[in-house]
Amino acid sequence: MSNTIRVGISDQKVAHAPDILVTFALGSCVGICLYDPHAKLGGLSHILLPDSTGQKPLTTPFRFADSAIPLLLRKMEAMGANRRFIKAKIAGGAQMFAAVGKPALSDVGQRNVLAARQALAKLSIPIIADDTGKNFGRTLYFHVEDGTMRIQSASKGEWKL
Amino acid sequence: MALNDYNDLNEIQLDVLREMGNIGTGNAAMALAEMLATPIDISVPTVKILDYETAMEAMGGPENMIVGLLLSFDGDINGMIMFLLEKDFAHMMINTLMGEDTETFDPEDPVSNSALTEVGNIMAASYVNAIASMTEMRINLSVPSMSIDMLGAILSVPAIHYANISDKIIMIQNELQGNNTSASNHILMLPDVESLQKIMTALGIEDL
Numbered sequence: 347m348s349n350t351i352r353v354g355i356s357d358q359k360v361a362h363a364p365d366i367l368v369t370f371a372l373g374s375c376v377g378i379c380l381y382d383p384h385a386k387l388g389g390l391s392h393i394l395l396p397d398s399t400g401q402k403p404l405t406t407p408f409r410f411a412d413s414a415i416p417l418l419l420r421k422m423e424a425m426g427a428n429r430r431f432i433k434a435k436i437a438g439g440a441q442m443f444a445a446v447g448k449p450a451l452s453d454v455g456q457r458n459v460l461a462a463r464q465a466l467a468k469l470s471i472p473i474i475a476d477d478t479g480k481n482f483g484r485t486l487y488f489h490v491e492d493g494t495m496r497i498q499s500a501s502k503g504e505w506k507l
Numbered sequence: 508m509a510l511n512d513y514n515d516l517n518e519i520q521l522d523v524l525r526e527m528g529n530i531g532t533g534n535a536a537m538a539l540a541e542m543l544a545t546p547i548d549i550s551v552p553t554v555k556i557l558d559y560e561t562a563m564e565a566m567g568g569p570e571n572m573i574v575g576l577l578l579s580f581d582g583d584i585n586g587m588i589m590f591l592l593e594k595d596f597a598h599m600m601i602n603t604l605m606g607e608d609t610e611t612f613d614p615e616d617p618v619s620n621s622a623l624t625e626v627g628n629i630m631a632a633s634y635v636n637a638i639a640s641m642t643e644m645r646i647n648l649s650v651p652s653m654s655i656d657m658l659g660a661i662l663s664v665p666a667i668h669y670a671n672i673s674d675k676i677i678m679i680q681n682e683l684q685g686n687n688t689s690a691s692n693h694i695l696m697l698p699d700v701e702s703l704q705k706i707m708t709a710l711g712i713e714d715l
Contacts, residue, residue, distance in 0.1 A: 354560055355666065370569035371659025374667055394663070394670055409670065442664050443577045443652040454667050483660020485570060500572055500657050501614055 348491070353377075356409040358391035358418050360425055364491040372438035374455035376411065376462045376478065377486040379435040380418055380471065381493040382427035388490035389418045395454075396461030411461035419469055434466050435475040435495040435507060437486050455479065475507035513556050513675045513700070523712055524696070525554040528679035530641065531634040532694065536683060538633040542626060543603045543685065550682035552694075556675050559666050565678070566591065566693060569659030576627035576651045577664065580635060583644035584702035587665060588635065589695040590627055591658070596683060596690030600626055603686055614655040627651045634694070642709040665697050672700055 348364040355375065361367050363386035369377050372392070380389040391414045398410035407413040423429060439459035459478045466473055477484070477497055487496040495507045516524070532552050540547040555565075563569050574597040576590040592600075598612035601619045604626070613619065628651050639646045654661055665676060679694040698706065 355663075371657035371663075373656075373660030373663030375663050394667055440660065442654045442656065442660055443575075481654070483657040483663075485657070500570075500660075501655075 353390050353392050355392055356394050356406060358389065358408050358414060358421070360387065360389040360418070360421050361490050362387055364489075367488040367490065368486065370485050372484045372486060373440055373442045374438070374458060376436060376438040376455075376458045377484075377488075378411075378415055378418070378462050378466070379437075379486070379488045379493075379495055380422060380427075380432050381435070381488075381490070382422065382431045383433075383493060384431050385422075385425075385427045386490065387422055387425055387427045388488055388493065389422045390486070390488050391415060391418045393458060393462065396457045411458060412465050415462065415465040416469060419471070429469075429471075432471055433474045433493075434471045435488075435493075436462055436466075436473060437477040437484050437495060437497055437507075439478040440483065441479070441481050442483070477505075477507055513673045513677055513703070516556060516703075520707055520712060521554060521556070523707065523710055524677060524679075525552065527638055527641065527706075528552045528554050528681075528694065528696070531637045532679065532681050534633040534637040535630040538629050539600075539626065539683075540685070542629060543600065545603055545685050547683060547685040549684070552679045552681040555678050555680070557678055558675050559662060562676055562678055563659055563662060565680075566658055566691075569657060571658045572655070573658045573661060574623060575654045575656070575661035576624070576631065577654070578627075578631050578651045579649045580646050582647045583642075584646060584698055584705055586696070586698035586702055587668065588631055588648075588697065589661075589665060590630065591661070591693040591695065593690040593692060594655075596688055596692060597623055597655075599686050599688035599690075620653060620655075624651055624653045627653065638706075642706055644705075644709060665695060669697060 350366045353369040367390040369392045378391045393411045398413040439455040485498040498504045536549045574592040
């Protein structure tokens with residue numbers, strides 16, 4: 347029996363095969379999937395912002411790429427994953443609207459993607475699939491059975507990575 | 508008590524926002540009726556302070572396809588305003604505006620898109636003008652930017668921008684009806700918190 351587990355905004359979940367983790371309608375947010383194929387364990391984090399610097403106390407660590415990703419890794423390790431086997435897939439970070447006079451608004455997607463890549467590099471986790479940027483929303487299904495990341499868009503169809 | 512978060516708004520302040528929403532929406536609907544040369548009926552808007560997840564469910568779920576128009580404003584107050592129109596209503600507006608009767612709404616069509624953006628521009632301007640004259644404030648509005656996509660993806664933009672201020676939004680919901688199409692449309696008013704305080708002060712609402 348496979349369960350579909352929903353991951354909300356600024357949230358993260360870990361699941362065993364054959365469960366499916368899903369996060370709906372990523373816009374400028376980024377979804378980070380971590381997968382250990384040997385333990386058949388997958389984790390999905392939905393981050394809203396790049397950087398937790400200056401957040402004291404840090405009450406919402408799942409909100410930020412730099413604080414959420416290490417926590418997801420730790421959670422998976424506690425459940426039996428081995429860091430050496432873990433690989434990452436990321437999606438999201440779109441620019442939903444063209445510039446509307448506030449530059450910080452239009453490039454936050456890009457900054458989220460960059461922060462996710464940096465956080466993963468710091469943990470020496472390789473990124474093996476990347477579907478980021480552009481200007482459309484994505485729903486992300488992460489199949490823990492085989493590590494497939496399935497992306498659904500509103501007008502551009504569906505694909506697997 | 509100073510306003511630090513949308514959550515701090517009391518009943519009287521919410522009433523003020525409701526009334527602003529009412530007048531702003533009335534103005535916007537009037538502008539829309541003029542443009543479409545068809546009567547537009549509006550219901551009395553409801554104003555709610557909701558967190559994003561609840562707001563999304565109230566608007567048909569994160570994957571609901573929606574037309575979003577985003578504008579930013581500055582001047583005496585700063586913030587963003589976002590119009591969320593249901594696809595069917597947007598479709599009706601385009602058909603009426605272009606004098607056409609297209610079966611389906613093509614989100615990729617550049618002519619419909621620029622028509623919708625223009626409608627959004629005029630609606631937003633009438634909305635903001637109503638607030639500006641109520642409060643006797645100077646408010647400059649940016650040109651709108653449009654996105655037709657999943658609701659959740661569109662809402663990620665204000666969610667991110669205001670994440671460090673509030674995890675709630677001020678949602679003004681109203682029922683617009685015209686040309687036999689009725690739709691629930693939403694306006695998200697996102698003034699910065701200090702601007703919200705300024706609006707209250709300008710309208711003579713003292714701290715209670």
